Amino acid sequence: MRILLDKFSKSFGSTKIIEDMDLEVGSGEMLALLGPSGCGKSTTLFAVCGIHRPTAGRILFGDRDVTHLPSQERNVGVVFQSYALYPHMTVEENIGFPLMVKRIASADIKKQVADIAALVHIGDLLGRRPAQLSGGQQQRVALARALIRRPDVLLLDEPLANLDAKLRLEMRSEIRRLQKETGITAILVTHDQVEAMSMCDRIAIMKSGEIVQIATPSEMYKDPRTSFVASFLGNPPISFLKGKVQQGAFVLGENGLRLPLAAVSGIPDGTPLSLGVRPEHFGTTAGIPVEGKVVFAETQGRENLYDVVLPDGSVLRSIQPVRDDVKPGDSVRWHLDSASTFVFAEDGRRL
Amino acid sequence: MRTSRALGLVMIAPAAVMIFLFFLMPVVLTAIFAMTNMSTATGISGGAWQVTQTAVNRLKAEMPELAGGIAEPRFVIDEEGLAALEALKLKAGFGTELRTSHMGEVFPSRREAERMIKALKDRPSTREVKQISDLFNRSVLNTRFETRDQLMASLKKLGFTLTPAEQETVAATTYTGWVWTTENFRIIRNSPDMAQIFLNTAFYVSVTLLLFNVSYALFLAITTHYMPASTASVFRAIWLLPRITPVVIYVLMWKWLTWDSGFISMFMGQFGYPPKNYLLDSANNAWFFVILINGFIGASMGMLVFSSAIKAIPQTQFHASEVDGASRWQQVRHIILPQLRWPILFVTCYQTLSLLASFNEILLSTRGGPGRATEVWSLAAYHTALNNYTGNLEYGLGAAMALVLVVVGIVLSLIYLRIFRYDTLISKPLIED
Numbered sequence: 001m002r003i004l005l006d007k008f009s010k011s012f013g014s015t016k017i018i019e020d021m022d023l024e025v026g027s028g029e030m031l032a033l034l035g036p037s038g039c040g041k042s043t044t045l046f047a048v049c050g051i052h053r054p055t056a057g058r059i060l061f062g063d064r065d066v067t068h069l070p071s072q073e074r075n076v077g078v079v080f081q082s083y084a085l086y087p088h089m090t091v092e093e094n095i096g097f098p099l100m101v102k103r104i105a106s107a108d109i110k111k112q113v114a115d116i117a118a119l120v121h122i123g124d125l126l127g128r129r130p131a132q133l134s135g136g137q138q139q140r141v142a143l144a145r146a147l148i149r150r151p152d153v154l155l156l157d158e159p160l161a162n163l164d165a166k167l168r169l170e171m172r173s174e175i176r177r178l179q180k181e182t183g184i185t186a187i188l189v190t191h192d193q194v195e196a197m198s199m200c201d202r203i204a205i206m207k208s209g210e211i212v213q214i215a216t217p218s219e220m221y222k223d224p225r226t227s228f229v230a231s232f233l234g235n236p237p238i239s240f241l242k243g244k245v246q247q248g249a250f251v252l253g254e255n256g257l258r259l260p261l262a263a264v265s266g267i268p269d270g271t272p273l274s275l276g277v278r279p280e281h282f283g284t285t286a287g288i289p290v291e292g293k294v295v296f297a298e299t300q301g302r303e304n305l306y307d308v309v310l311p312d313g314s315v316l317r318s319i320q321p322v323r324d325d326v327k328p329g330d331s332v333r334w335h336l337d338s339a340s341t342f343v344f345a346e347d348g349r350r351l
Numbered sequence: 352m353r354t355s356r357a358l359g360l361v362m363i364a365p366a367a368v369m370i371f372l373f374f375l376m377p378v379v380l381t382a383i384f385a386m387t388n389m390s391t392a393t394g395i396s397g398g399a400w401q402v403t404q405t406a407v408n409r410l411k412a413e414m415p416e417l418a419g420g421i422a423e424p425r426f427v428i429d430e431e432g433l434a435a436l437e438a439l440k441l442k443a444g445f446g447t448e449l450r451t452s453h454m455g456e457v458f459p460s461r462r463e464a465e466r467m468i469k470a471l472k473d474r475p476s477t478r479e480v481k482q483i484s485d486l487f488n489r490s491v492l493n494t495r496f497e498t499r500d501q502l503m504a505s506l507k508k509l510g511f512t513l514t515p516a517e518q519e520t521v522a523a524t525t526y527t528g529w530v531w532t533t534e535n536f537r538i539i540r541n542s543p544d545m546a547q548i549f550l551n552t553a554f555y556v557s558v559t560l561l562l563f564n565v566s567y568a569l570f571l572a573i574t575t576h577y578m579p580a581s582t583a584s585v586f587r588a589i590w591l592l593p594r595i596t597p598v599v600i601y602v603l604m605w606k607w608l609t610w611d612s613g614f615i616s617m618f619m620g621q622f623g624y625p626p627k628n629y630l631l632d633s634a635n636n637a638w639f640f641v642i643l644i645n646g647f648i649g650a651s652m653g654m655l656v657f658s659s660a661i662k663a664i665p666q667t668q669f670h671a672s673e674v675d676g677a678s679r680w681q682q683v684r685h686i687i688l689p690q691l692r693w694p695i696l697f698v699t700c701y702q703t704l705s706l707l708a709s710f711n712e713i714l715l716s717t718r719g720g721p722g723r724a725t726e727v728w729s730l731a732a733y734h735t736a737l738n739n740y741t742g743n744l745e746y747g748l749g750a751a752m753a754l755v756l757v758v759v760g761i762v763l764s765l766i767y768l769r770i771f772r773y774d775t776l777i778s779k780p781l782i783e784d
Contacts, residue, residue, distance in 0.1 A: 046670075049674050071670075072673055077674070080670065080671060084665065084671035086668060086671075086685075088689040100685075101677040
């Protein structure tokens with residue numbers, strides 16, 4: 001079912017969190033709300049599930065206006081960051097709770113709980129209490145509880161934040177699998193770009209209550225609209241060089257490195273710019289040679305990560321297949337793939 | 352390790368001493384007193400052996416002959432009496448003749464003794480006969496003996512030969528001090544008054560507990576939970592007032608309300624009802640107000656405990672249950688109440704004990720009246736042992752009543768722990784990964 005936020009605004013007292021946000025999530029789509037903490041992504045999620053009431057604007061599920069419906073009547077499933085399992089109930093009672101409050105016959109509940117528990121692979125834990133479960137198992141219970149009443153919409157609030165790294169990887173694909181199998185429309189709130197990129201069809205990246213860009217993960221990675229988006233996606237993160245336009249080229253510092261870039265043409269001389277260079281675009285086989293000194297090297301097994309200080313003091317990051325010939329302190333002359341760099345105006349806009 | 356353990360003992364010593372002095376000792380002393388028949392009449396130190404008319408009456412049931420004998424005056428011609436006679440400086444012949452021909456004779460009545468004296472050779476005058484016979488009067492009635500042996504010696508001298516068992520009975524009936532006994536518990540078990548007081552207590556504790564200390568407190572805690580914070584704190588503050596008002600003033604306000612010139616009388620007067628004391632005019636009214644007075648105090652404690660317990664439930668559980676489709680009532684029923692099991696146990700247990708033990712509100716308001724309609728166990732123990740109209744304060748019986756209260760309290764606590772399945776409340780979670 002499609003979710004539509006139409007001029008949605010939310011403020012707490014006099015503090016405006018979100019103003020006039022428009023967002024559409026297509027039916028069966030999984031969308032990530034990505035942003036740093038305090039950007040309003042959880043507020044948006046809570047408004048969609050009805051825990052917060054919007055200050056202004058409308059929220060539509062399909063064609064149904066749910067803006068003023070209490071959360072009980074919205075038919076949404078939510079997985080909370082802390083899972084919010086009921087500690088005094090068994091796993092079976094937890095999962096069956098949404099059906100139990102609808103006064104469905106207990107035999108029916110038992111059957112449906114068994115089905116959904118099998119789907120999330122916790123069929124053998126039904127008799128336990130949440131305190132007797134590991135984090136990943138609790139996570140699955142929370143998912144099962146959210147899914148059991150076949151909600152129109154599945155909302156996930158930082159569902160992986162409390163899991164350890166290995167489990168996080170496992171649950172990432174697990175949640176995506178369940179979402180695909182059930183064909184449910186889902187919104188994932190997260191501050192982790194890896195989660196957003198790996199799990200979702202599209203990402204809406206948020207900053208201070210506004211959506212900066214909505215795109216598929218690869219589009220957004222290749223074509224960030226602002227320096228904020230560019231800095232948020234990618235691991236290891238992008239590095240920025242500050243410079244000025246000089247005769248159709250980007251010049252780093254006072255008569256330093258000069259990069260002829262197509263994107264710069266037509267910009268008046270002396271305009272301050274910043275240049276975003278992703279680590280995989282420095283240290284390539286072809287491009288403009290750049291000299292610098294390695295100050296930091298880190299191996300990640302398959303790849304090595306280097307920090308290189310340029311003569312003017314700015315730092316470029318490089319990721320390369322493992323090699324043993326470069327140590328911190330070495331001077332290097334590596335190539336920069338200037339065609340893949342991003343040019344941003346001083347206010348962060350992509351040029 | 353050793354020093355830290357020693358340090359621990361040192362640190363806990365003051366508390367241990369306090370617990371011993373102010374908790375264990377009173378209980379132990381109560382238990383000890385409960386096994387005695389101490390009262391104002393017996394005193395708390397030792398007693399003496401005294402053949403009072405009451406003692407004789409008691410003795411009549413078991414040894415009617417002896418009782419009759421003791422009650423009568425007895426006359427014995429003995430050295431003691433002869434010495435006294437000499438001191439009177441009457442005719443020397445009286446003493447000499449009594450010593451030689453009548454020494455050791457016992458006369459069961461004054462008449463017989465005086466007949467013998469009259470027949471003495473020196474012919475005493477009627478006045479002298481009286482004087483002499485008085486000297487040989489050896490009745491034990493109303494005589495106080497400091498030891499048991501003195502009493503027995505006197506009886507023997509009077510010609511009562513008693514078997515050891517009989518001696519025991521006589522000693523027991525004439526002893527004025529306190530003795531070890533289990534009589535108190537028999538009184539408690541058999542007296543219909545005690546049964547009535549027990550029923551009063553059960554009624555008072557269970558109704559106050561159920562209606563106010565738990566139910567009403569839960570109602571307040573849950574309703575204030577769903578109120579905006581500022582409104583909720585105003586409500587909580589109002590319900591705290593009975594608790595923080597000094598109890599004397601609080602009860603006095605209730606008395607003002609219910610007096611025959613008080614608010615209720617004035618209000619009912621508007622509808623033509625004559626003024627009356629609503630607090631004490633009937634047993635039902637007295638109970639009504641006694642329960643309200645205590646309930647309003649008790650409700651605030653439960654309210655605070657339950658409110659903070661509800662606050663301790665993570666907010667997301669309320670969010671989650673709303674999203675899961677639970678109505679307010681279902682939230683209360685399935686999310687809040689099951690997680691209040693421990694606080695409810697605590698409040699029930701604590702308030703049962705405090706209702707059982709405290710009687711100050713009742714003492715200040717109805718004094719157990721009208722009649723003894725609102726007399727509860729602790730108040731009855733207080734009246735028995737420390738303050739009653741007859742003036743004979745029965746410490747032993749009062750202590751026994753207090754001991755019964757302690758036992759009832761412990762038994763009830765154990766039952767509560769069982770009902771609320773305390774073991775599952777404290778069971779350790781089994782976390783694995």
